[in-house]
Amino acid sequence: MKIYDGGKIIVGLIVFVGLFTFPFVYNIGKANVMPEPKINTPAINELTEKKCVESKQFMRAEHMQLLNQWRDWAVRKGERVYVNSEGKPYTISLQNTCMHCHSNKKEFCDQCHNYMAVNPYCWNCHIAPKEKES
C-alpha cells in the first residue's frame, strides 16, 4: 500500500516537474536569440561608410545618454550641431538625424526595446518615421 502510493507520488512529481519547467526550457532558445536591429534603410544604404554618429559599441551602450545630452544641448543651450569624436558634424535632432538614417523604427529601435522591455516615451511628442504597417 505504502510502496504503491509512493510510486504514484513519484510519477506525479515527475509529471509536475515536467509541466512546471516546460515553459522555461521551451523559452530558453527563444530568449537567447538576440534581436538583430536592421540597418538596411534607404539613407543608410546611400552611405559610403556605414557608420553611426559614434562607434557601434558606443551607440549600443550610450545612445540613451547621448539623446539626453542632445536634448539638453538643444533645448537649454540652443546648440544645434553635434561634433562627434572624429570631428564630423551632425544636426542635433532625434527626428531629422537619428530617424532619418534609422527610418525603420520598428525593425531597429523597437527590436531591441521590445526584447529588453523598455518603452521610451519619446514618441508621445516626437514624430516616429512613417512606416509600412507590418
Ligand code: HEC
Ligand atoms: C548617418 C546615418 C546615421 C545616423 C544619423 C544615426 N545612425 Fe545609428 N547607426 C547607423 C549605422 C550605419 C549603424 C551601424 C553601425 C555599424 O554597424 O558599425 C548604426 C548603429 C546604431 C546603434 C547600434 C545598433 C547595434 O546593432 O548595436 C544604435 C543604438 C544607433 N545607431 C542609434 C542611433 C541614434 C540614437 C541616433 C541619433 C542620435 C543615430 N543612431 C544616428 C547610422 C546612423
Ligand code: HEC
Ligand atoms: C542594440 C539595441 C538597441 C537599439 C538598436 C536601440 N536601442 Fe534604445 N535602448 C536599448 C536598451 C538596452 C535600453 C535600456 C538601457 C537602460 O535601461 O540602461 C535603451 C533605452 C533607450 C532610451 C531610454 C529609455 C528609458 O526609458 O530610459 C531611449 C530614449 C532610446 N533607447 C532610444 C532609442 C532610439 C531612438 C533608437 C533607434 C534610433 C534606439 N534606442 C535603438 C537598446 C537599443
Ligand code: HEC
Ligand atoms: C512632452 C513632450 C516630449 C517628450 C515626451 C519628449 N520630448 Fe524631446 N523635445 C520636445 C520638445 C518640445 C523639444 C524642442 C524641440 C525644438 O526645440 O526643436 C524636444 C527636443 C528634443 C531634442 C533636441 C531637438 C530635436 O529636434 O530632436 C532631442 C534630442 C529630444 N527632444 C529627445 C527626446 C528623447 C530621446 C525623448 C524620450 C526619452 C524625448 N525627447 C521625449 C518634447 C518632448
